[in-house]
Amino acid sequence: DAGITQSPRHKVTETGTPVTLRCHQTENHRYMYWYRQDPGHGLRLIHYSYGVKDTDKGEVSDGYSVSRSKTEDFLLTLESATSSQTSVYFCAISEGQGTYEQYFGPGTRLTVT
Amino acid sequence: AQKVTQAQTEISVVEKEDVTLDCVYETRDTTYYLFWYKQPPSGELVFLIRRNSFDEQNEISGRYSWNFQKSTSSFNFTITASQVVDSAVYFCALSEGPGNQFYFGTGTSLTVIP
Numbered sequence: 001d002a003g004i005t006q007s008p009r010h011k012v013t014e015t016g017t018p019v020t021l022r023c024h025q026t027e028n029h030r031y032m033y034w035y036r037q038d039p040g041h042g043l044r045l046i047h048y049s050y051g052v053k054d055t056d057k058g059e060v061s062d063g064y065s066v067s068r069s070k071t072e073d074f075l076l077t078l079e080s081a082t083s084s085q086t087s088v089y090f091c092a093i094s095e096g097q098g099t100y101e102q103y104f105g106p107g108t109r110l111t112v113t
Numbered sequence: 114a115q116k117v118t119q120a121q122t123e124i125s126v127v128e129k130e131d132v133t134l135d136c137v138y139e140t141r142d143t144t145y146y147l148f149w150y151k152q153p154p155s156g157e158l159v160f161l162i163r164r165n166s167f168d169e170q171n172e173i174s175g176r177y178s179w180n181f182q183k184s185t186s187s188f189n190f191t192i193t194a195s196q197v198v199d200s201a202v203y204f205c206a207l208s209e210g211p212g213n214q215f216y217f218g219t220g221t222s223l224t225v226i227p
Contacts (some may be wrong), residue, residue: 033214042204042217043158058214090158097211099146099165106159 003027004105006091012111019078020106023091025071031094032067032074032101033058036087043090049074050097081112116140117207119218126140126195134190134221135153136205142166147181147188148215164188171199195225 003026009061013019023032031050035043045058055066063085065077072111078085088109092102118137126132138145138147149161162172164181172179172189176193 016143025137042219043215044217045214048214088156092158098208098211098215101148101160101163102215103160104150106157 003014004093004103006089006105006108008108009106010109012113013081014113015082016080019081019110019112021076021089021091021110023074023076023105025074025093026101027093028071029093030071031096031097031102032068033092034064034074034076035090036060036085036094037090037107046076046089048097056092078110081110083112086110086112086113115201117205117218119203119205119221121221122219123222123224125224125226128197129194131191131193132195132223133227134192134203134223136188136190136218138186138205138207140190140207140209142209144169144210146207146208149179149188149190150204150206151201152204152220153198153201158162160192177184185211192223195223197227199223200225 005024007022033048034046037043044060046060046064047058049055049068067075086106090107091105093102094102115174116139126185145166147164151159151161153199159189190201202220206215208215
């Protein structure tokens with residue numbers, strides 16, 4: 001199994017509070033991704049990173065920011081959480097963008113009340 | 114425009130039956146990659162297979178087989194002699210080659226009844 005961990009695994013927070021989710025990998029893969037999974041939508045890409053300090057937006061990036069200061073860590077921040085951001089968040093890694101399979105972390109279930 | 118369509122939202126079969134999960138994709142690129150993932154009730158996403166657009170050979174892995182047909186833009190997944198452990202949500206995904214993101218379908222929930 002790919003060495004990917006996510007923390008926290010579960011979080012309940014209130015509307016308007018900032019939240020940071022962490023993804024940590026031990027595979028030294030260049031590419032890292034954040035997805036959200038919602039019923040009826042499958043997985044949708046929020047942001048991705050193609051190297052340290054190199055990030056780009058995905059399909060549903062509004063309300064989210066990311067940072068990658070080290071190869072192994074990719075942080076997702078909700079600056080001011082809203083109820084529409086209640087979701088399951090998955091981190092993924094890959095050796096290459098597009099041509100290689102992505103390996104996923106265990107997910108973080110976030111509830112915004 | 115939706116790039117990956119999994120029209121079957123939910124399927125139920127009785128154990129030992131064969132079941133096919135459909136995946137239809139849309140792309141204008143000649144080079145692309147197709148993937149299947151499994152999400153069991155425990156929630157993790159498990160990679161099953163990757164296929165590139167220039168290899169139309171069908172693939173078999175144990176009870177799993179995949180049928181890739183460019184003529185119909187389909188990449189279907191068949192489970193033979195289904196088992197309860199096959200109960201999961203299955204996602205098909207498309208990437209339009211190097212430098213491109215994945216596009217996931219909305220998933221098919223398979224329930225295998227003992």
